[in-house]
Amino acid sequence: MGLIVQKFGGTSVGSIEKILNVAECVRGEKERGNQVVVVVSAMGKSTDQLVNMAKEISEQPNKREMDMLLSTGEQVTIALLSMALNQKGLEAVSFTGWQAGIMTEPVHGNARISKINTDAVQNQLDAGKVVIVAGFQGVTEDGEITTLGRGGSDTTAVALAAALNADKCDIYTDVTGVFTTDPRYVKNARKLLSVSYDEMLELANLGAGVLHPRAVEFAKNYNVRLEVRSSMEKVEGTVIEGEATMEQNLVVRGVAFEDGITRVTVLGLRNSLTSLSTIFTTLAKNHINVDIIIQSTTDEGAANLSFSIHTDDWIPTLNVLENNKEILAYDQLDAENKLAKVSIVGSGMISNPGVAAKMFEVLANSNIPVKMVSTSEIKVSAVVEEKNMLKAVEALHEAFELGQN
Amino acid sequence: MGLIVQKFGGTSVGSIEKILNVAECVRGEKERGNQVVVVVSAMGKSTDQLVNMAKEISEQPNKREMDMLLSTGEQVTIALLSMALNQKGLEAVSFTGWQAGIMTEPVHGNARISKINTDAVQNQLDAGKVVIVAGFQGVTEDGEITTLGRGGSDTTAVALAAALNADKCDIYTDVTGVFTTDPRYVKNARKLLSVSYDEMLELANLGAGVLHPRAVEFAKNYNVRLEVRSSMEKVEGTVIEGEATMEQNLVVRGVAFEDGITRVTVLGLRNSLTSLSTIFTTLAKNHINVDIIIQSTTDEGAANLSFSIHTDDWIPTLNVLENNKEILAYDQLDAENKLAKVSIVGSGMISNPGVAAKMFEVLANSNIPVKMVSTSEIKVSAVVEEKNMLKAVEALHEAFELGQN
The missing domain is CATH 3.40.1160.10 (Acetylglutamate kinase-like)
Incomplete structure (x- = not known):
């Protein structure tokens, strides 16, 4: 029992x-x-x-x-x-x-x-x-x-x-489990029989909405064996546990994606030492979640900063930045809407440095410009134009052979 | 404070x-x-x-x-x-x-x-x-x-x-308080500035729905000063306390009424000693509330029994009585629907034996036949035909001068 x-x-x-x-x-x-x-x-x-x-x-x-x-x-x-x-x-x-x-x-x-x-x-x-x-x-x-x-x-x-x-x-x-990508959009999407906590954590954070990241973290910490399954169909679901036992040889386990992304660029930050923390502290106080952050320094010593947010947060972000222009000390603002984030996830990546390179190659071959990039040990995310999102997902799903058992 | x-x-x-x-x-x-x-x-x-x-x-x-x-x-x-x-x-x-x-x-x-x-x-x-x-x-x-x-x-x-x-x-x-009778039906109805717990208890039990009898009983036991008042209009309400301080000289304080009453008559009860308790125990087990009860004995030693119930309970009552005919040992059943109960309430009645007599006189003068009667120390109830209910209420409200301060 x-x-x-x-x-x-x-x-x-x-x-x-x-x-x-x-x-x-x-x-x-x-x-x-x-x-x-x-x-x-x-x-x-x-x-x-x-x-x-x-x-x-x-x-x-x-x-x-x-x-x-x-x-x-x-x-x-x-x-x-x-x-x-x-x-x-x-x-x-x-x-x-x-x-x-x-x-x-x-x-x-x-x-x-x-x-x-x-x-x-x-x-x-x-x-x-x-x-x-x-x-x-x-x-x-x-x-x-x-x-x-x-x-x-x-x-x-x-x-x-x-x-x-x-x-x-x-x-x-x-849904009947965790898929290699969203089956509503990619017909080759395949249900995973098992994923590791860390992979699930990335997939959850990247918008695979079946399970909240916080619960996955808890399960990981206490080693609780999870299974995601359907309440309507009596079929096998996806088991989430310490190691993905069934498919360890696969480097990439899934492709996650999310539209409605806006890239905000702050040009000519005059105090690059403190302004970065000031900007993000101010945004956090206003409950604006920032995802990918990129900073570059110009020849004149001023810095340019780009970060991605949900498009819903664009107006509040604009207000916060403009209202604090004096304190933040920047020259001007720029923004690009209608962007999307496409990510590949898999714990096998840790030992496979070539995975990110392959991702960019696949996107380049599909003529999809990459706007921003972010990596962790078990995922690579690229921000692309919204119109290219599904094309990118399909190309990556295909290239990493996720549709095959 | x-x-x-x-x-x-x-x-x-x-x-x-x-x-x-x-x-x-x-x-x-x-x-x-x-x-x-x-x-x-x-x-x-x-x-x-x-x-x-x-x-x-x-x-x-x-x-x-x-x-x-x-x-x-x-x-x-x-x-x-x-x-x-x-x-x-x-x-x-x-x-x-x-x-x-x-x-x-x-x-x-x-x-x-x-x-x-x-x-x-x-x-x-x-x-x-x-x-x-x-x-x-x-x-x-x-x-x-x-x-x-x-x-x-x-x-x-x-x-x-x-x-x-x-x-x-x-x-x-x-509503703005407790009235001498229901102001929706009797235009002379007057708000009472104070009533005693016992009067309120009778009024509440008799269907003046502003306050639950159980709460009144609780208030009486713990001597809690209650006031019934309007949540919409800022006017004085009705105070409920130990003694009705303001209007003690009035014998009758209010007229309550309720339609949808059925009188059930059980004829020829052969064992008058035990059948009364058997009938009411059986009804109580079936969650049927009985109000007024009248018993009379015939010359042959068998008893006739009448009691009043809510008309909603008539079918269940009929079922209970017929299913238990053997045990209850009676000859036949009879029922009269479309009846109503009209009651006068006032703690002054205790010391005024003539009040009930006056009530019957008023009803007789209005040509209203009385079907059943029940009395307590502070109320008299009469069951009349439904069509006579409001006529009875108005006549009593008038006769006991309740519309006047």
């Missing part, structure tokens, strides 16, 4: 019908003789509805009260799922974050889990019950309700799996 | 606009220099929506999970109201039932409050904050979420007022 943690996201519990489907999925695992803990998100659009109500009251709603409000979303789902299981004759009991002993730091909106008191959950498991836990939420030592921010339910599931020493944590979603 | 508990029901918080209006009401009390605790219900129809989702899953949803589900309704309201107050620059903090220390017996769906640990609420009051508490919900010693059933939010407010030793508990509603 094993202990399995299952996590179902908002789409998988988006209607009563889907909740009944999830109940069947839970029953299947239970009938295979396993103990089951289920972590669920709020139903489909319900979080958005709650946020909209809050926004009607205040542009910047009190954060403590926002957590109070949003945490009701998952509480609705756990109650309904537990009713569905009990109706099917399966003993189940639901727990809010505080009831499940999910302790967090005293931060609202984006709290990190500090500890899990598993007694209540373990007692119910020992009594033979399915335990359903509200994802995305926790409680501080002082009894304040907190939420975990984006990817919170994934994190709850992984943290519970770690704390309960579960055999496996299954992340159910609306 | 006083301590005021304010309670706002579902209609008063039914939209964002109404919640902002409630926030103004709270601010008014705060600006008068008082400490304020606010108890709120779920927004308008939100409880119904939650119940409907549960019913889609199960005819009889698991009661524990029903409490888990329904308690989210008030949690949404407390968060939104607290946001609204903070937005207006008034420091506020919201508490769920468990956070506010509302302890209940371990019963789901209809729990009674066993104790209130006021520390958390008192600390926030001492820090100068408005404290907003979710009505209708509590928590058991074991950390299980419970709900208090019908009238639960009124009860939460009164119980908190008692535990905090508040100076007053204001029940805000969509």
Whole structure:
């Protein structure tokens, strides 16, 4: 008998019908003789509805009260799922974050889990019950309700799996696993049977939205065996673990891509020593996320700086830079919109210095100009024009032979 | 500086606009220099929506999970109201039932409050904050979420007022107070400035829906000064306290009425000694509430029994009686529908034996046949035909001079 943690996201519990489907999925695992803990998100659009109500009251709603409000979303789902299981004759009991002993730091909106008191959950498991836990939420030592921010339910599931020493944590979603690239756009995309934590981390960060990077990091730290699988189709998913056991020989494992990128260029920075940190500190204070950063120095000793942002952030970025022109001490601004980022990912790259070179060769052969580049040990990202994005993805997917088993 | 508990029901918080209006009401009390605790219900129809989702899953949803589900309704309201107050620059903090220390017996769906640990609420009051508490919900010693059933939010407010030793508990509603009779039907209806607990209890039980009888009982036991007032109009409401100080000389204080009554008659009960208790025990087991009961014995020693029920309960009652005909040992059944109950209420009646006589005289003069009668120390109820209900109410309201100050 094993202990399995299952996590179902908002789409998988988006209607009563889907909740009944999830109940069947839970029953299947239970009938295979396993103990089951289920972590669920709020139903489909319900979080958005709650946020909209809050926004009607205040542009910047009190954060403590926002957590109070949003945490009701998952509480609705756990109650309904537990009713569905009990109706099917399966003993189940639901727990809010505080009831499940999910302790967090005293931060609202984006709290990190500090500890899990598993007694209540373990007692119910020992009594033979399915335990359903509200994802995305926790409680501080002082009894304040907190939420975990984006990817919170994934994190709850992984943290519970770690704390309960579960055999496996299954992340159910609306795709059947992790693919070499987005199958909606590239027909040769192939499902990966296994990826390593680090590869998943890069893929997640690069927009392969099936799993939140934070949850992957948690899984890596506590060595929790994850599987991403479909809540609708009964097929094998993708296992995420220490090493990608099945396909180690492959250097590149996937191609990720993302459009809506803007490159901002700041020309003639007169104080290159301090202005770099000043610019990024100022942008961070204004909640603008910067991705790739490139700096070059001109002959006159002034510096030019380019960085990439989401196009959504372009207007706020412009405002921040213009309002602080004196302090930042630069000559002029420039921006290029309609860009995209294409990345290749694979832990095999660490020992294969030629991979980046091959990527640029493939892009050059396809007549795709590269605007910016960024590399890590297990990925290479190139910023290209949006119109070239899919052409680049297909060429790379083909060149690195990702469509073949 | 006083301590005021304010309670706002579902209609008063039914939209964002109404919640902002409630926030103004709270601010008014705060600006008068008082400490304020606010108890709120779920927004308008939100409880119904939650119940409907549960019913889609199960005819009889698991009661524990029903409490888990329904308690989210008030949690949404407390968060939104607290946001609204903070937005207006008034420091506020919201508490769920468990956070506010509302302890209940371990019963789901209809729990009674066993104790209130006021520390958390008192600390926030001492820090100068408005404290907003979710009505209708509590928590058991074991950390299980419970709900208090019908009238639960009124009860939460009164119980908190008692535990905090508040100076007053204001029940805000969509009417301006307690009236001598329903002002929607009788244009001479007059608002009462004060009524006693016992009078309010009878009025509440007789369908004057502004306040739940359970909350009135609680207020009476703990001597909490209640005021029923309007959340929309700034006018004096009705004070409910030990003695009706202002209008003690009036014998009859109000006329209550209710239609949709059915009289059931059971003829030829052969075992009059035991059958009475058997019938009502059987009905109670089937959740059928019986109001007025009349028994008479015939010359042959068999008994005839009449009782009144809500017409909604007629089919279930018929089923219960017919299915148990052998055990109950009766000859035949009879029923009369389209009846109504008209009651006069006033604590002055205790010392005025002529009041009931006057009531029957008034009804007789109006040519209204009386079908059944029931009396208590402070009320007399008569069952009449539905078509005569309002005529009876108006005649009684007139005869007892209730329209005059």
